[in-house]
Amino acid sequence: MTAVSTAETQHGLGPRLAALAKIVELGQGRLDPALVTEAAQLLLRAGDRLKLSSDHTVVALAGGTGSGKSSLFNAVSGLELSPIGVRRPTTARTHACVWGIDGAGPLLDWLQIQWRHRFARASALDKGESQLHGLILLDLPDHDSIRALTDHEAHRLIQVADLIVWVLDPQKYADASVHRRYVTELTGHDAVTVFVLNQSDRLTPEEQAECVADLEDLLRREGVAHPRVVATSATTGRGVDSLKAVLAESVAARRAAYQRLEADLDRLVLRLVKDVPELLRVEPMLDGARRAGLVDALCDAIGVSALGEALENVYAVRSADWVGWPFARWAARLRPDPLKSLRLGAVKDDIRGLVASSVTAQPAEVDNAVQALADGLTAGMPEVWRDGVREAARSRVDELPEALSDELSEVAPPLDRVPVWWWLLKIWQYLLVVMFVASLAWAGAILAYGVFKAGRPPAEVLGDVAVLPWVGLMMISVLGLGLFSAMASRNFVVLAAGKERDRLEHDMRRRVGVLAQDMVVQPVERELTRYNEYFGAMAAARR
């Protein structure tokens, strides 16, 4: 039965310790460093203790100077092992008495008990002591004398003992040094704490009852739910057997070590979760809306839509030079140019040069886009984790603008590009001009030869007046054709630019999406996963 319950406890303790290890790993830099150190120490201690003899229970007699720890130690062990005295403080080194020495050596080594202060009781030989088999009783130095200010032996052993017996006396039972430093700190350790009111022979029975009641009261106020108080007197031997019985019970159960570790763990976890009122899980994957939001913001940072508009407009304007009606262009040239009058003709070249330069991403806007994503994601998260997610989101933000610019330059056509069909249309337009000029010349020839009889026409058609209307018609239709094709091709340009723009925006969105996934979303999601793991571990570390 004992074995079963031990296994059970151990079973519960293992995963919780594993969870704590996870917390320590993930909490590095995010938790109070002192707390992390403490957790790491607890892990180390738990690992050590669980490896060592589980058949032994380390019981520490702790208390203030002069409360009779050594006397009690001797009374329980039945031997004069630890020196007692009237000088304060008396005991400077921890003494240990072991009932059943087998396998206790490593444990005593771990406890750092000196060889000469180790004593063994061959419990089998002792009458009536067999139930104490497996007990390692420690007589600690005091923790409250001036010597203890520089010697932390007692403090150290109080931290590692499986079961602590607080030896109090009527004079000192309410000392702050015990209660504030230890009892309050060790609340929740009820199962592994026993209080002994020693020197009870100094009190009358009524006084003793009052004392015990007062002590229990005090302990309850401090959060010890079920204080176990035993009144003893090391000098008269009264109550020592009750203490032995309490010890025997713990020793027989062989659970004190686990209970102690569990209690420590409980306490630590309580402090860990104190900063985080509720354990909230976050969705580790970014949802579509957030991704789209990020991509939109990044696209804005590089000006994709503005570029699209520019593409449309600039093409439309530039196409006039190529596919426009040449006559209209020539007419426009006749108008006076303000720039020329200012001798600023070079500005036009500048504009051409400007249009040729490629657009790059604006780093500040990229920054803000990433920032907004992190802020939106982390609302409600603890501050350290918000910072963590933000850092993750920003991890590659320095490279991002350049990467975006590279993508854009791959996708976006230069604004000063000239498509082949513009050339063809230009040739067609000039062809029409040539035709118009030719028909004009023809009409002139007909007028000259046919109407004014200026001479013999070199060819029949040049003098035939009857052809003249047809020539006129041809001129008009050539002009009309030019105008018409200019208008049509302009529409084609706009249409093509629109298509180009759509393609640009679509391509860019896709590429920006890929980039964002690589450089922002993935780090963020990793961090969110870590966050979830952390709180999962926290929940697991809790009981």
Add this chain to the structure above:
Amino acid sequence: MRSAARNTPDHGTGAGSGDAVTEEPDIEEHPESPGEQTIAFRPIRDDEPAPELASSPSGSGGRLSAGSAADAIEDEASHEDVPEAADDPVRSAEPDGASHDAAAEKTEESESGPADDDGEQGAADAAYAAYTEDAQSLEDSADPEDDSKGAEDAEHTEHAEGTEDAADELDGDGVRSFPMPEPVSAALTEALNQLRTAVKGLHFGLDVPGSEEARKAQAAVLAQLDDYVIPRVHMSTAPALIAVAGSTGAGKSTIVNSLAGGKVSATGVRRPTTATPVIVCHPDDHEWYARGDLLGGVQRLEEPTRDAPPGSVVLTSSPSLPRGLALLDTPDIDSVVEEHHEIAHRMLDAADLWVFVTTASRYADAPSWSLLRRAKERGARLVIVLSRVPPRSREVVVKHFGRMLHEYGLGEVERFVIKETSVQDGRLPEIEIADLRMWLSALSVDDERRDAAVKATLNGVLNSFRTRLPALARHLETQVALRADLRSDVDAAYMGALARIDEATRDGSLLRGEVLARWQDFAGSGDLMRTLRLRRGVKGHQQGPERVRGLRAALRAGLEALVNSAVQQAAEEAVARWRQRAGAGDRLAATPGLGRPAEEIARRTTRTITAWQDHVTELIRTEGVTKRSVAKLISFDVESLSLIFMIGLLGYGATDAPAGAGAGALPQRLLRGLLGAESLRNISAKARSDLRARVGLLFDEETLRYVDALDSAGIPDEAAATRLYQATYNLEVAR
């Protein structure tokens, strides 16, 4: 005044007290130190051996050694209330008939009619009151007796007011040694008051390491000044307050009870036992303590109650105690009830002597030794009682304890040992405390000794100020320095942000992304050209080209992004810098919202940038006067031109880039052509500094949040430390 009356008999210096001097030697009640003995104390000796006196607290009969003459005076005076009553006994204590005359005269002068009224009943009270201290009379008697008594009055007022000449007079009187205070110079009073103000004015707002201690130290100094130092320098050395202090369960109350010969303080097995301090004094001193110069701010209670307010003390009296002394039973210094420690320390700070009680099982406890260290630091006079010593181990323990004390530099301290013994009715057997009682009695009667003890403690306390006050001042300076550091951290962060913005608006990095695309759009689509129109014929005001709005918005968005990103970075940096400062910075950095810009920052940035854009447009409109030669030919759209200007200013960097520096300088070239180089430079400088100023203003608002957080922790007064040093120095000078 009463003090004067009392002194004069001994001295013969006071006006109209000549008779008294001659009488004094005749008095048989003070055989040991006739010259030094004060009248007030004579009866103590007298009473002490006579146990029956103890039973009658008023102690009327036996004490009136002065005899019938005194009686008569008392009769006259007795009907009056406290102040007068206090007055009477002085006279009553005067030994004999001769003084009677003088006294009677005075009485008649001062208290003309009503004095005669009633006879006997007051005698006892008056006699009792005779032993209340001069200090009391100082305060109380002032009014009724104003003008009537010349010299005495002067002295009296001096007590109250600390005027100098009165002090001198007193000095003459005080040489005699009676419980007269040493003359308190006006300078000392002034110095103490100044010190008090200085200490009170300290404020430690920031939670740096050590500030909690500093706050406690400040409260302790203040309480000690109020409770002890200021009253004490103004009065005599009697009665002296003897604090009994020590660990819980050491038997403080038991010792007090035993000395008081009755159950004045509760004892028991419960720890901690005593919660409210108890003052026990001789009944004659009761009134003096009740009035409370010492521990002035502490409420007196008649008897201990469960729900006694924290700042109170039980005042009780017992005839078993010698006069001129009071025992103060303090709460423990080391139990779980931490309030007790504070009360105990406050009581100790107000005590003239410390009786430190420890036990055989406790004498090595750390708290006990920290109390001893405190006594040493404060220079308090100390005696040590080692109680509950088992008879068997007495030798060893006493020797060991003695050695420990010696090692600690307290080997000289007087020690008493009390055996572990059965306690009956909360009292120890008389034999156990005989030594202690002897010591008390000696202190009671031996003025010089008591005087020395009290003076030593007072001096010790004043000496301790030499280190305690500068420590406070130093801590305050740390706080001031830290605050300055924290403030400069914020400034540095935001200055850095401003510099980044400056940089970004100069190096052309703004001309990216959407701004560049829109600019290309604007320029490439011919709108740029369209903003320039030939001035010919009819010319209404033309609307800016359609793409102007887009460019303007893009430019605004770009600037906003720049500012927002800088603000974000600055907020993070400020907090990061604060985090690196120990304690206070860390805590302040945790103030919610400091790590990120204010909620409304985006809106404010928009407002700022829009305002700047409007301002630039306005600048172009008013100052951008076109060159005359140009104006004849061309008009331009102000809106567009200002945009071109902004692009030039922010996008291409320095405006005075040499002409023809390449394609990049398009706006400059254009603008220079339109406005002229001079004008362009002017406007550029103005616009740039305006942007800087506006963003600076925005940052100032942001900075304010940090300053508020700092201020909410309390603004340390930088001059306070100096004042404190000054006050400490003045005190030294005045002493």
